[in-house]
Amino acid sequence: MTDGHWQTRIAEAPEAGERVDKWLSSWTELSRARVRDLVERDHVRANGDIIRKVTGKVREGVEYAVLVPPPVDDTPRPENIPLSILYEDEHLIVIDKPSGLTVHPAPGSRAGTLVNALLFHCADTLSGIGGVMRPGIVHRLDKDTSGVMVVAKTDKAHRGLAKQFARHTIERAYICLVRGRPNPRSGRIATRLARSSHDRKKQSVVRGTDDNLDASDHGRHAITHYASLRGFGQKKNASVGTPVVAEVECRLETGRTHQIRVHMAHIGCPLLGDPLYGNQRAFLSNRSAVEGRVRDAIATFKRQALHARLLGFVHPMTKEAMTFETPPPADYQALVESLSGLPRS
Numbered sequence: 099m100t101d102g103h104w105q106t107r108i109a110e111a112p113e114a115g116e117r118v119d120k121w122l123s124s125w126t127e128l129s130r131a132r133v134r135d136l137v138e139r140d141h142v143r144a145n146g147d148i149i150r151k152v153t154g155k156v157r158e159g160v161e162y163a164v165l166v167p168p169p170v171d172d173t174p175r176p177e178n179i180p181l182s183i184l185y186e187d188e189h190l191i192v193i194d195k196p197s198g199l200t201v202h203p204a205p206g207s208r209a210g211t212l213v214n215a216l217l218f219h220c221a222d223t224l225s226g227i228g229g230v231m232r233p234g235i236v237h238r239l240d241k242d243t244s245g246v247m248v249v250a251k252t253d254k255a256h257r258g259l260a261k262q263f264a265r266h267t268i269e270r271a272y273i274c275l276v277r278g279r280p281n282p283r284s285g286r287i288a289t290r291l292a293r294s295s296h297d298r299k300k301q302s303v304v305r306g307t308d309d310n311l312d313a314s315d316h317g318r319h320a321i322t323h324y325a326s327l328r329g330f331g332q333k334k335n336a337s338v339g340t341p342v343v344a345e346v347e348c349r350l351e352t353g354r355t356h357q358i359r360v361h362m363a364h365i366g367c368p369l370l371g372d373p374l375y376g377n378q379r380a381f382l383s384n385r386s387a388v389e390g391r392v393r394d395a396i397a398t399f400k401r402q403a404l405h406a407r408l409l410g411f412v413h414p415m416t417k418e419a420m421t422f423e424t425p426p427p428a429d430y431q432a433l434v435e436s437l438s439g440l441p442r443s
Contacts, residue, residue, distance in 0.1 A: 102167040119152035141165040179215035189255040201238040225256035245406025258414025269410030270350040275403035276367035279344035284325040287361045292317030321351035331440030334386035372402040395436035
């Protein structure tokens with residue numbers, strides 16, 4: 099067992115029925131996220147038995163114990179991680195983030211992040227507005243999403259870029275590979291998004307908010323403009339020209355967590371390889387030879403097929419309009435090449 103100290107308490111009658119994580123948080127003074135982390139590490143017990151679920155209910159008369167590890171210094175350290183730099187001056191830096199690189203430290207990924215790389219490359223010049231854990235970070239990409247990002251090196255640049263993101267004047271274009279093809283082929287998806295009540299790692303569309311953002315106050319409004327670029331293969335028993343897979347460009351009017359991934363899944367076109375929102379049983383039934391070949395093509399592609407190909411903004415200091423664009427990485431291009439050989443009928 100790791101070093102640390104135990105905090106214990108016996109649940110009383112009025113406390114019975116509360117969610118375990120909420121109740122534990124109330125008297126340990128730990129955040130619910132911290133409690134969940136300790137549960138996952140087998141550091142929470144009920145009458146000596148390890149608790150496996152934070153969603154369980156507190157039971158009267160049961161002694162609950164939480165092993166709190168000793169405090170550690172979580173301040174990110176500089177790490178010599180190579181960066182693909184597209185542009186840099188004294189105010190900001192633009193990079194092409196590879197897939198697999200987490201943007202900032204978090205539980206489970208305290209090191210090896212983009213922040214660690216930036217601290218090494220930029221030394222003490224990053225903006226402090228994002229705090230110790232997110233210095234210079236104005237926006238983010240998911241760990242397994244590749245593409246263009248801008249990072250602020252001064253507080254003034256940070257405020258200027260943040261204002262553009264808040265006003266939705268930043269130009270952001272992504273390309274992705276999805277199952278099927280959107281219908282219609284191009285359009286606008288406008289919903290509200292909120293954390294899923296079934297899975298805390300996921301976002302979900304708030305019911306009733308399709309093209310009606312005022313239908314609920316829950317969540318945050320999210321708007322995606324999409325356009326189908328090309329199709330691959332022919333879907334079995336569908337009209338001619340209906341592809342098994344399509345490449346789609348998405349332009350963001352807002353930038354919510356997992357926005358493209360949620361929106362494309364919402365219209366029935368989940369991203370290939372998406373572990374959260376994709377249909378994990380897709381292409382496994384071998385309903386057609388074409389789908390079997392798609393299954394084989396994506397077998398080794400272990401991430402969502404999403405690339406932030408373009409980022410445009412006004413330089414917060416020089417007021418120059420700047421646009422940066424990068425091609426998708428080798429794994430994405432290899433998947434496209436495999437899909438390009440699919441028969442059309």
